[in-house]
Amino acid sequence: MKKLINDPADVVAESLQGIAAAHPELRVDHTNKIVYRADAPVQNKVALISGGGSGHEPLHGGFVGPGMLDAACAGEVFTSPTPDQMLAATQGVDGGLGVLHIVKNYTGDVMNFEMAAELAAAETGVEVVSVVTDDDVAVQDSLYTAGRRGVGVTVLVEKIAGAAADAGRDLAAVADVARKVNAQGRSMGMALTSCTVPAAGRPTFDLPDDEIEIGIGIHGEPGRRRVQAMPARDVARELVEPILADHDFTGSGGVLAFVNGMGGTPLLEQYLMYNEVAKLLDAAGVRVVRSLVGPYITSLEMAGCSVTLLAMDDELLQLWDAPVRTPGMRWGV
Amino acid sequence: MKKLINDPADVVAESLQGIAAAHPELRVDHTNKIVYRADAPVQNKVALISGGGSGHEPLHGGFVGPGMLDAACAGEVFTSPTPDQMLAATQGVDGGLGVLHIVKNYTGDVMNFEMAAELAAAETGVEVVSVVTDDDVAVQDSLYTAGRRGVGVTVLVEKIAGAAADAGRDLAAVADVARKVNAQGRSMGMALTSCTVPAAGRPTFDLPDDEIEIGIGIHGEPGRRRVQAMPARDVARELVEPILADHDFTGSGGVLAFVNGMGGTPLLEQYLMYNEVAKLLDAAGVRVVRSLVGPYITSLEMAGCSVTLLAMDDELLQLWDAPVRTPGMRWGV
Amino acid sequence: MGVGAADLRRWVGAFADTVVANEQLLTSLDSAIGDADHGGNMARGMKAVVAKLDADPPATPAALLKQVGMTLISTVGGASGPLYGTFFLRMAQSVGDADELDTAGVGAALRAGVAGVVARGKAEAGDKTMYDALAPAVDAYDAALGGGELAEALRAAADAAATGRDATTPLQARKGRASYLGERSVGHQDPGATSATFLIETAAATLPAP
Amino acid sequence: MGVGAADLRRWVGAFADTVVANEQLLTSLDSAIGDADHGGNMARGMKAVVAKLDADPPATPAALLKQVGMTLISTVGGASGPLYGTFFLRMAQSVGDADELDTAGVGAALRAGVAGVVARGKAEAGDKTMYDALAPAVDAYDAALGGGELAEALRAAADAAATGRDATTPLQARKGRASYLGERSVGHQDPGATSATFLIETAAATLPAP
Ligand SMILES: Nc1ncnc2c1ncn2[C@@H]1O[C@H](COP(=O)(O)OP(=O)(O)O)[C@@H](O)[C@H]1O
């Protein structure tokens, strides 16, 4: 394992020190590993927090700022943060109108955020509503499983719900739009290579030089299927078809098409993939009204990509286009 | 070699198709492989073009837009574009006040841009001034060599000269500020892994699991020295010390500190590196007034990073902070 | 002579040592069907637990078990943090203000702990989780209790946990991260069932008066 | 019987074939001390040249050489595009409107081409570039010219190019991308000197009347 780190145990703490040093517009609580916007708590605005294991950067710390998150809790690499962190963040961002917890659907994240919400209810007066993202069509959904993973749509939920909060909506309404984005969004990912968790010291899985994993998540977990390497146009089909089979995206509002790099794939290839995805959507009668291409929710240095589609309407378009000012996503300000 | 591509020969063309599909605010000339801002030529503004081999994305195509480049020419992977492309771009962006060519100092880039400028002078009425960036302290500079490579500072030149053009300065003045940025900027890079040129099909160099390359450029070329892998704090020293030895950055204007990911290194590690760099600068009495962390000038999927310092003053600060609206760098609009 | 705070401290210490010694094993099991962090998670948590107990040694079983649970919840994260944390918190509730636990009391506390795991994680038998080691362990404990001996009951529990752990290998996961793998989760031993077996095995090795 | 457009066409075709057949070799030489694209660059350019010449066959030596030079300039990029492009453009200028070149004419054209490479690239002997193959080649050509035979002169030129190419191996590069490597460029054969040797070798094989 070769990485730009010192001791594997210090990776998250030292990276947060770098964020603090590079971003005067953010404030970092190093004890609790929380990235706040510097002016938190913002009064009279619903506050949004998220958090999860580290290694997905810019998600979530890079999405803290006006128009998006008020704070993000950083766990160890690929390990959900703890309830203490989430509780501290909840108290630190509440501006009187309550706090939305944006939780990716992983057992650990869900349980830790649940405990944080219980503690918030028991120990503070802060109103908390949680929204769980579960957009990964690679995973079979059933009452008897852990359900689908939260992946790419989380980025879109954070942006759009952040805009709704900025627009003055109340906590229930902000949660509603977050749930709507999750309900109308679907994702599917693939990997060319594994990533290496610093503390583990070697790749999570071994992938021969002529094979790829289809249906991966964002934690270096193996995918649903291992198949022969294939051209980008076939990879695009492997990702887009299950998404289109799972949800109708031909509505008149069109879609936001999001091609996400997993961390180790060059932007050159991400745009090439976007080209393939756009062609498939066109052929399927899906109209693209907004697009996003880049490494927004990553899995350390994993090579690969994911595709997320979100069915849009006027409300979502307006919230998507609203100003946002974070290290990882910025426009309009 | 596993990549998200179809035929290696089509990588650049297909990636440009993706850029065109994803960015309505850009216009792509697919024949000449040129990315233009959609409203080019902008009248009564000095125009800026750059270009170079592909594989460094977002540089240069991702830096086309208001406040930065008017157009970018894409060569094959790691291969300078041709004079035809540069001439077409020059004519396509000229708004009557002439065109600045921003050229990274590589024999190929310099010769091709030179020929383009000769053609522009011979065949068109467009006034062209070229500025060559050569900020890489890893390379010995001498009259009898090809001189230093242009690396990280190119990003800063494009941003700052773009702002100067937006502010209404004339061609000579825009070229002056571009040269000033280059003169006051220094960079140094390192690699943990090689990249793989798609047409070559295998890594440009082999690096054992316990060795790293110090003093690399952005084309997968081997570095000046191969050394044992070392902690991030020592890597930071290897990069910062030669920069500080080469130029005085202790001036009262402070510096812009730029930690750049080479393409395959997670953002988590880039911020960790930034933390190490910031500590070294602090210890050396160098004051950081602006910072930039992220993959801005990459080398395909190479893991590694580079550090660029730019000595700032009020003029450069103001131009740096001016609005910019490109896919790869955006603020203020 | 029942089980007091010092005995529980010995147990927790032994569990911490075992987890730390087996960090690589747990992580590599988690690499196969998860995200390669279970060893790190448990080692980080149990080191913190030991440090906390050393810094501020609780006097009663309940205080000690609560301290362990709280520390795990606030230092582990992931799925195992809340699950193991809840396990110890529910044990703490179960023992009340007793200074010593008799064999039945230990059994009740373990059963309460396992109920906490279920309350938190909703796992059922055969889901391929730590529950598949823990549930047979408490059943075997209770079944062996007729004999009256703590050592015997814990030995039966540890054996049952190990058997339950081994039985996770052919299962297809329905809970936790391994469930994302669908059929590909078959053929791998569950990491949480493995650490849970260490938990019961170290109890068997340390709780009976030495 | 001098060298006409058809002979030059044969030369360019043979050079294209050799470059395409040796694309991997040129790229792997460029991997060691450059950026792994010299094979791709030359193959792309020479394929475009052949396609162009086939689509629109020039009638005169000058037209043909100019066509080759222009196509290389507009399709290769990198360092080799302008350098090889200029080489052929300067050859075209040198031959003027002659329909056939005699042995001296060929020599003058080659020398003009090499002068173009120097004008564009400023390389000097020993810089470890294509110039280190080309310069000895034209010198050897002129020296052999006393004999009067084109075949003989070109054979001498090709041998000198190969010797010059081989002599680049121990050199430390002072021009082009390899110069960034400093001492680490020592011990590797220059890719451009290698392709330039193909250029002269294919001339020797094709230009003398068959
Ligand atoms: N719902 C659940 N109920 C009981 N145990 C579970 C549940 N989900 C996961 N686990 C256990 O947690 C273990 C994984 O823990 P760990 O790797 O530390 O957390 P994470 O899955 O968040 O990375 C699994 O091997 C499994 O035994």
Ligand SMILES: Nc1ncnc2c1ncn2[C@@H]1O[C@H](COP(=O)(O)OP(=O)(O)O)[C@@H](O)[C@H]1O
């Ligand atoms: N200034 C120069 N003069 C002559 N030849 C040069 C010069 N610079 C580079 N070359 C030649 O170009 C070759 C590399 O060509 P190529 O790989 O196609 O371009 P690039 O270096 O831009 O990637 C080198 O091996 C060398 O022979």
Ligand SMILES: [Mg+2]
């Ligand atoms: Mg985890």
Ligand SMILES: [Mg+2]
């Ligand atoms: Mg090149």
Ligand SMILES: [Mg+2]
């Ligand atoms: Mg895990």
Ligand SMILES: [Mg+2]
């Ligand atoms: Mg090259």
